[in-house]
Amino acid sequence: MDQAVSAKTARRPRVDFWEGFRKGLPVMVASAPFGLLFGAVAVDNGFSVSEAVLMSATLYAGASQMVGLELFGQKIAPWLIVLSIFAVNFRHVLYSAAVGRRIRHFTFWQKVAAFFLLVDPQYAETEKRGEAGLPVTFAWYLGLATPVYVMWTAEAFIGAVFGNLISDPHAIGLDVLLPIYFLGLVMSFRSRPRWLPVVIASGAASVLAYNTVGSPWHVSLGAIAGILVAAILAKPAETGKN
Numbered sequence: 001m002d003q004a005v006s007a008k009t010a011r012r013p014r015v016d017f018w019e020g021f022r023k024g025l026p027v028m029v030a031s032a033p034f035g036l037l038f039g040a041v042a043v044d045n046g047f048s049v050s051e052a053v054l055m056s057a058t059l060y061a062g063a064s065q066m067v068g069l070e071l072f073g074q075k076i077a078p079w080l081i082v083l084s085i086f087a088v089n090f091r092h093v094l095y096s097a098a099v100g101r102r103i104r105h106f107t108f109w110q111k112v113a114a115f116f117l118l119v120d121p122q123y124a125e126t127e128k129r130g131e132a133g134l135p136v137t138f139a140w141y142l143g144l145a146t147p148v149y150v151m152w153t154a155e156a157f158i159g160a161v162f163g164n165l166i167s168d169p170h171a172i173g174l175d176v177l178l179p180i181y182f183l184g185l186v187m188s189f190r191s192r193p194r195w196l197p198v199v200i201a202s203g204a205a206s207v208l209a210y211n212t213v214g215s216p217w218h219v220s221l222g223a224i225a226g227i228l229v230a231a232i233l234a235k236p237a238e239t240g241k242n
Contacts (some may be wrong), residue, residue: 013139020143027121028147030180034062035152038069039159045069049160056156060149061119063088063219090220094227095123102126102136110138117145128188194233202226 035056042052047069059065064085071081095118103114103126125144130136189195206222213221 013137016135016137016140017143020140020145021147023125024121024144024147027125027144028151031062031121031148031152032155035155036159038062038065039156039161041066041069041159042156043160045072047160049157052160053153053156057153060116060152061089061092062152087220091120091223092118094223095120099123099126102130103138103141106138114138114141117141117149119148121148124188194230197233198226198230201229 038056039049039052042055042065043049047055055065055068059068067084067088068081071084096115099114099118099122103111106114122141122145126136126141129140186199202222202225205225206218209221210218
């Protein structure tokens with residue numbers, strides 16, 4: 001009996017890893033066009049193939065990588081480039097706060113790896129698993145991230161080498177895959193209280209900011225608007241409990 005339990009425990013990390021890996025496959029497919037596009041755009045902006053791959057492997061933040069490409073070749077102060085990239089990635093501060101409570105049991109270095117790999121789908125899938133009452137193990141977390149990270153880096157290479165073969169990805173609809181996936185992630189949280197007003201506020205603020213302030217600020221401003229509405233709507237409930 002004890003041997004059976006020990007064998008099951010030994011297999012558990014492997015089971016968790018492949019369970020997470022299967023969850024990561026749709027994300028890998030959805031992000032593929034953007035990974036390829038980044039590689040192509042990077043080379044078009046003067047990057048070498050190795051530099052494009054290195055940027056994807058070390059920065060690992062699609063939107064920020066695109067913003068960086070647009071700004072590096074212009075005569076813009078370095079602090080403004082850093083600030084613009086921070087504006088795009090500000091949401092990751094919020095992701096870290098939310099995911100941090102799910103991975104308190106990770107070791108220090110496991111947390112370092114986890115936060116490095118924390119992109120939008122990683123956050124959403126981790127939250128969904130936590131809310132379902134399932135354990136967020138490091139093996140599962142790593143399994144989820146592995147196909148996405150590996151293919152994102154590989155796609156930068158493929159896009160950099162062969163990107164000129166697809167002159168206009170928008171013309172064949174490749175640009176809609178990731179937005180559709182993100183829409184599915186947002187819809188998966190619709191059972192949460194006050195979901196609809198938060199989404200409406202965030203979306204409206206983002207559209208307004210995009211047409212006034214411009215990109216990339218609309219990402220952070222939309223997120224801030226959603227947070228403010230969530231905080232305002234939560235106050236009456238908290239007051240009632242007191």
